[in-house]
Amino acid sequence: TDPPLAGSPVLSPDSSSHDAALSAPAASPADSENLSPDELELLAKLEEQNRLLEADSKSMRSMSGSRRNSGSSLVSSSSASSNLSHLEEDTWILWGRIVNEWDEWRRKKDKLLKELLRKGIPHHFRAIVWQLLCNATDMPVKNQYSELLKMSSPCEKLIRRDIARTYPEHDFFKGQDSLGQEVLFNVMKAYSLVDREVGYCQGSAFIVGLLLMQMPEEEAFCVFVRLMQEYRLRELFKPSMAELGLCIYQFEHLLQEQLPELNVHFRSQSFHTSMYASSWFLTLFLTFLPLPIATRIFDIFMYEGLEIIFRIGIAILQYNQTDLIQLDMEGMSQHFQKVIPHQFDSCPDKLILRAYQVRYNPKRMKKLEKEYTTIKNKEMEEQIEIKVCICVFRCSALSVQQV
Numbered sequence: 001t002d003p004p005l006a007g008s009p010v011l012s013p014d015s016s017s018h019d020a021a022l023s024a025p026a027a028s029p030a031d032s033e034n035l036s037p038d039e040l041e042l043l044a045k046l047e048e049q050n051r052l053l054e055a056d057s058k059s060m061r062s063m064s065g066s067r068r069n070s071g072s073s074l075v076s077s078s079s080a081s082s083n084l085s086h087l088e089e090d091t092w093i094l095w096g097r098i099v100n101e102w103d104e105w106r107r108k109k110d111k112l113l114k115e116l117l118r119k120g121i122p123h124h125f126r127a128i129v130w131q132l133l134c135n136a137t138d139m140p141v142k143n144q145y146s147e148l149l150k151m152s153s154p155c156e157k158l159i160r161r162d163i164a165r166t167y168p169e170h171d172f173f174k175g176q177d178s179l180g181q182e183v184l185f186n187v188m189k190a191y192s193l194v195d196r197e198v199g200y201c202q203g204s205a206f207i208v209g210l211l212l213m214q215m216p217e218e219e220a221f222c223v224f225v226r227l228m229q230e231y232r233l234r235e236l237f238k239p240s241m242a243e244l245g246l247c248i249y250q251f252e253h254l255l256q257e258q259l260p261e262l263n264v265h266f267r268s269q270s271f272h273t274s275m276y277a278s279s280w281f282l283t284l285f286l287t288f289l290p291l292p293i294a295t296r297i298f299d300i301f302m303y304e305g306l307e308i309i310f311r312i313g314i315a316i317l318q319y320n321q322t323d324l325i326q327l328d329m330e331g332m333s334q335h336f337q338k339v340i341p342h343q344f345d346s347c348p349d350k351l352i353l354r355a356y357q358v359r360y361n362p363k364r365m366k367k368l369e370k371e372y373t374t375i376k377n378k379e380m381e382e383q384i385e386i387k388v389c390i391c392v393f394r395c396s397a398l399s400v401q402q403v
Helices: 029-031 038-065 070-100 104-107 109-121 123-133 140-150 158-164 180-193 204-214 216-232 235-236 243-256 260-268 273-283 292-303 308-322 329-343 346-357 361-403
Strands: none
Touching: 029 070, 029 292, 070 104, 070 109, 070 123, 104 109, 109 292, 123 204, 123 216, 123 361, 140 180, 158 180, 180 204, 180 216, 180 308, 204 216, 204 260, 204 273, 204 292, 204 346, 235 243, 243 260, 243 308, 243 361, 260 308, 273 308, 292 308, 292 346, 308 329, 308 346, 329 346
16 A cells, blocks of 8 residues: 555654644545546535544533633534534435445545545445455355354354453443344354364454444455455464564564664563554454544555554554653553553544554565564574474484384
8 A cells, every 4th residue: 555644754752733634635636537526525525524523622622621611612512513414414425426336436536535434434334335345245155154154163162252252341242142242153153164274263253243233244254254365364363373473573663663762661661562562453453442443443454454553553652652651561551451542532533643644664564574484484494403303312312222
């Protein structure tokens, strides 16, 4: 991918100068040529929507600050909300058009589609847009689903054990006999049968659970199969978890290059990257951030893949660097658990904006992947040499005993 803001300067942890600029860049001239006047107008309104959201959140903070300002704040908030209702209606019109003209949008308006995805997919369009994004609308495996449910899987006990711990506070999954737990079990069991090498891996249920909040189980199964096949998730969830090791290796280098002072502090406290970032990659922030924000990240992931996980991770660390450097290991653990997850509750767009001001170079990431592969291959060769030496020693010892 080639995000428009990839070359932007990195934000300092205490930077706030860009907070008001919540909207993504406008469509390029080439994209604009492919848009109808109505679509251009709708896009301009969406840009305005982001500015109104920021103004609305500021006015609400002002309203709670002092009684003297409460009157004007209420007027501002009411005005913004009224304008937003019209903009939300326009957003529906635009996304309805995108779904109906999907092939044309992917072919001629792809960069604009990327920007709209970064702004978030309207809830009622998520199911179909996610399926379209990963080409899961017409998969042969869907016809196997009902037959797979009749079979037994060696992973069933593991799946049953973990289901109760998947979104335990969400109404859809509450209770042992809930519909959510039943369909989640079905999808996880079906996947364990079509991919016996991976089977079932803890953490994957959170991704499937999110899909089930948006669509029926057959469609969720197809999307999950596609995610595992095409989005590096299968490599992440293999028993060796080699891909997770690669992601951690790449993330550590981004941290070292972009936040060297924080990196040194983490090392001094033995606060290893895998301690906080493993779940970010395995569950795509679904177990770390509140669901509304994590779902926004998932919208982008469906188009841009794991790049957004790296970007969000570094953006979070940038935002918290000043606080983290003053804490010991226990303090940092508490900060990650209790403070960070709710920092962007009121305005997820701020986190998305910061993520796209993180330096991310796909060529650099590819180079790091090659480095990691070389290191791992060398480690494997050394292990084989050690095993051969042990085997030779034992054989020699056995020969001596026999003599």
